[in-house]
Amino acid sequence: GENVEQHPSTLSVQEGDSAVIKCTYSDSASNYFPWYKQELGKRPQLIIDIRSNVGEKKDQRIAVTLNKTAKHFSLHITETQPEDSAVYFCAASETGANNLFFGTGTRLTVIP
């Protein structure tokens, strides 16, 4: 089955700096890669996703890049703000799978 690894497990940045979280996956058939943000005690919320037919997708301060050859994808947050502090999860899956396969999460802290 699919195995998703996520790094780093914790990340601290100064407000205004950029943050990058990386994930690798094992199944070359995977074609869907969402990212979720989970604030303390709350539900994970989808913030951006990318499919394998594109290499990059942006939404305001958030972007995701995908390297299918190397089987890794990354979340980029620019101009970080304190409200970006949360745990971020990556996931991967493919059409024939029954579920998303989640990474173990990255706790991002933005220092004011």
Added chain:
Amino acid sequence: DGGITQSPKYLFRKEGQNVTLSCEQNLNHDAMYWYRQDPGQGLRLIYYSQIVNDFQKGDIAEGYSVSREKKESFPLTVTSAQKNPTAFYLCASSSTGLGNQPQHFGDGTRLSIL
């Protein structure tokens, strides 16, 4: 997402007791999922259901049971066989059972042992 409702928000279980966590969705989604999240950990899949009257075990199904009698409802029972039930339980749904669809989560139920 306002379309997925989990209840209760907090639940306490006595030793030897079965408890049931509710999950209801009004998104008309075919697939529903239950995850367990331990402090500082990721999401582990307990059970999932792609259609009504069908469900499959996930990675950590032992000590849990589910039913899917209605499209909008997917209750999870934590049985007395689950010796370490203290965790945050999240229910999710997606439009189809295909893996390449986003999942939408409820607000979760926090279960503790008395």
